[in-house]
Amino acid sequence: MHDELTSFDDSSEGKDGGGLSLTEAIGKLKAARESRTGYEREKFKLWVGEDHDGCDTRKEVLLTEAVNKPRQGEDCKLTGGVWRSYYDDKTVTDARKLDIDHVVPLAEAWDSGASKWTAERREAYANDLDAQRSLVAVSLGPNRAKGDQDPAEWLPPAKDALCTYATDWVATKLRWNLSSDRAETKALHKAAKGCKDATVTYTPAP
Secondary structure (H helix, E strand, C coil), X not given: CHHHCCCCCCCCXXXXXXCEEHHHHHHCCCECCCCCCCCCHHHCCCCCCCCCCCCCHHHHHHHHHCCECCEECHHHCEECCEEEECCCCEEECCHHHEEEEECCCHHHHHHCCHXXXXXXXXXXXXXXXXXXXXXXXXXXXXXHHHCCCCCCCCCCCCHHHHXXXXXXXXXXXXXXCCCECHHHHHHHHHHHCCCCCCEECCCCCC
């Protein structure tokens, strides 16, 4: 469950092999101004089914994050299941009431470096199942309220979600070598003051 985690479930350099503190990880983000020029959501191909098991990226995340697994039918039709939306600390029993959120939104990724990527790399980012923490199943309400905003503009409403969210955000940006603007970095450092035990580990995206 995401609200019980404060680390990105991968590997990276850090003190004694144990990852970076959240403050240290924020310090590794490249500083740069952002530009949304040319952004179109369609430039990120969503919900592909790379392993050809009938389950697209959305359904793979639903299966991975379920507290109680849904039943999986023909063509990966899912029924039942229970999820915990860590943004608002709510239990959800209907997959139709969940969004699969890109922790770092597609538009934010574009602003921060993805505008220079190939279409193939943007597709890989939009469907990144190799990092557990870059895609999360969350309630519709907070995800729609978040939209394309960064931590300077939006943070999850659940009190216990802040450290997890800040950690997920920074780990995703480091994994994909995305930059951070001044307001974003300031907001992340402010959050990190209350997240002394949070650690960030990550694997750079291929």
